[in-house]
Amino acid sequence: MKNTFLIITSIAKQNHPVLIQYAKESVENNVSFIVIGDTKSPKEFKLSGCDYYSIKRQELLPFKLNEALPFKHYARKNLGYLLAMQQGAEIIIETDDDNFPFESFWDIRKKQVKAHLLTEKGWVNAYKHFTDAHIWPRGFALERIKDEFPELNDKITLNSPIQQGLADENPDVDAIYRFTQPLPIKFMKSDNLGLGLNAFCPFNSQNTTWFKEAFLLLYLPSYCSFRMTDIWRSYIAQRIAWTCGWSVLFHGSTVWQDRNDHNLLNDFNDEISGYANAQRIYESLRDLDLKEGIENIATNMIICYQKFIDLELIDASEMNLLECWIHDVMHINDFE
Numbered sequence: 125m126k127n128t129f130l131i132i133t134s135i136a137k138q139n140h141p142v143l144i145q146y147a148k149e150s151v152e153n154n155v156s157f158i159v160i161g162d163t164k165s166p167k168e169f170k171l172s173g174c175d176y177y178s179i180k181r182q183e184l185l186p187f188k189l190n191e192a193l194p195f196k197h198y199a200r201k202n203l204g205y206l207l208a209m210q211q212g213a214e215i216i217i218e219t220d221d222d223n224f225p226f227e228s229f230w231d232i233r234k235k236q237v238k239a240h241l242l243t244e245k246g247w248v249n250a251y252k253h254f255t256d257a258h259i260w261p262r263g264f265a266l267e268r269i270k271d272e273f274p275e276l277n278d279k280i281t282l283n284s285p286i287q288q289g290l291a292d293e294n295p296d297v298d299a300i301y302r303f304t305q306p307l308p309i310k311f312m313k314s315d316n317l318g319l320g321l322n323a324f325c326p327f328n329s330q331n332t333t334w335f336k337e338a339f340l341l342l343y344l345p346s347y348c349s350f351r352m353t354d355i356w357r358s359y360i361a362q363r364i365a366w367t368c369g370w371s372v373l374f375h376g377s378t379v380w381q382d383r384n385d386h387n388l389l390n391d392f393n394d395e396i397s398g399y400a401n402a403q404r405i406y407e408s409l410r411d412l413d414l415k416e417g418i419e420n421i422a423t424n425m426i427i428c429y430q431k432f433i434d435l436e437l438i439d440a441s442e443m444n445l446l447e448c449w450i451h452d453v454m455h456i457n458d459f460e
Contacts, residue, residue, distance in 0.1 A: 125155050125232060127215065129208035133160040133201040134221040138171045142221050142382075147173035153230040156211065160204040163195050177203065188448040199344040199353055201329070202449060209339055209456045216334045216342065223291055223330055223379040235335045237284050237373055239316035240276040242323045247406065248274065250325040250374040254290060254311040262298040262395070263326030263355035265402035282318040284373035285335035286361060288327035292380040296328045299392035300399070311377045318371035324362060324406055327372065329354035331379045338370070339457065340421045343449045345429070347439035351394035356438065360428040363409040367416050367424060397437055408435060422450045 130150055136143060143159065150157035151173040159176045161169065169176045182190060187206050193199065201218070208216050215233050219225075242248055251259050252273040260269045293308040319325055334342055341361040344353050362372055408431055414424045429446050432438040 125153055127212055129156045129158060129213045129216050131158050131204035131208060131216060131218045132221055133198060135162050135164040136221050137166050138169045140221060142224055143171060147171050149230060158204045158207055160200050162200055187452045189452050192445055192448055194346050197346055199346040202344055205342045206452050214336050218329050218332050220330050222384045223381050226378050229378040233333050235285050236281055237316055238279045239282050239318040239373055240279055241282060241318045241320055241371060242274055243320040245274050245323045248319055248323050248325045250317055253317045254314045254376060257309055261326050262296050263398050266399055279315060282371040284318055284371045285338040287333040287373040289331035289375050290377040291331055292377040294381040294383040296330055298395050299388045302388055313376050317374045320371045321366050326355045327358040337418055340453050345438055345442050346445055347442040348437060349394045349397050351391055352398050355398060356432060359405055359409060363428060364421055364424045367414050368418050
């Protein structure tokens with residue numbers, strides 16, 4: 125997979141089995157593998173097939189974002205995205221250090237994909253397309269979890285530069301699900317599902333593929349609840365995808381998760397802003413007056429993030445980071 129990059133942020137040691145597997149199989153599949161460390165990362169980290177960036181090495185990066193990005197935060201993954209772009213990425217795949225890849229994880233990614241398309245449906249629980257179990261993705265509106273799944277039309281070819289893969293065994297669900305519902309779960313190998321205009325479902329950063337025209341939307345916010353950073357990103361990315369004529373694709377599991385240790389009560393507290401505000405956020409984003417076209421993604425991002433600030437879900441300090449991100453991406457990709 126030429127010009128394809130795999131990005132993970134991790135504080136694990138070099139003998140971590142997930143990192144070892146990704147490093148080995150990245151080489152076998154011609155994928156460049158970047159791991160972004162943090163302050164708790166080991167001082168020594170050497171893993172063949174992995175390009176590891178310690179904090180010391182990150183401090184030497186030429187990006188404006190690097191000067192302002194907080195430490196001890198998942199959003200340091202943003203530096204991995206920028207590095208991939210700087211090195212000529214056409215496709216960026218992201219996952220986490222507790223997701224083991226199936227063989228299918230390494231299949232060639234294609235932006236034009238055949239899928240069932242849903243539009244004008246509001247909230248759509250994409251997980252229900254892949255299982256009969258009562259399950260919903262982290263960030264989904266709780267008041268809609270009992271909704272029936274919409275009827276599907278025949279598959280068509282979609283333009284989907286953002287693609288979310290599912291995870292078997294311990295998928296990305298919220299703390300309420302983990303407190304009340306059974307795991308593990310294995311999803312069905314259903315057809316691809318595309319969500320277009322006015323169809324909305326959160327997606328995560330655990331098994332996601334991004335094509336170059338969508339790279340600006342990779343940005344993970346820092347000044348918000350830790351458990352919602354990738355969820356807020358997905359809300360904004362979907363809203364802006366509507367202005368570009370894109371569908372966000374959901375496809376079957378290509379990883380299985382052996383979840384890192386979590387305190388579920390801490391997760392629950394970090395997710396409260398999502399439980400309490402999902403519907404309000406959706407309506408606020410839906411009603412924004414955004415400009416059409418790929419050339420307006422940066423402007424639309426500023427408008428969307430300002431809306432989150434107005435809703436008091438992201439701190440105003442975020443805007444400086446966002447502006448640094450936009451500057452770096454534009455400069456690297458000659459989008460200016």
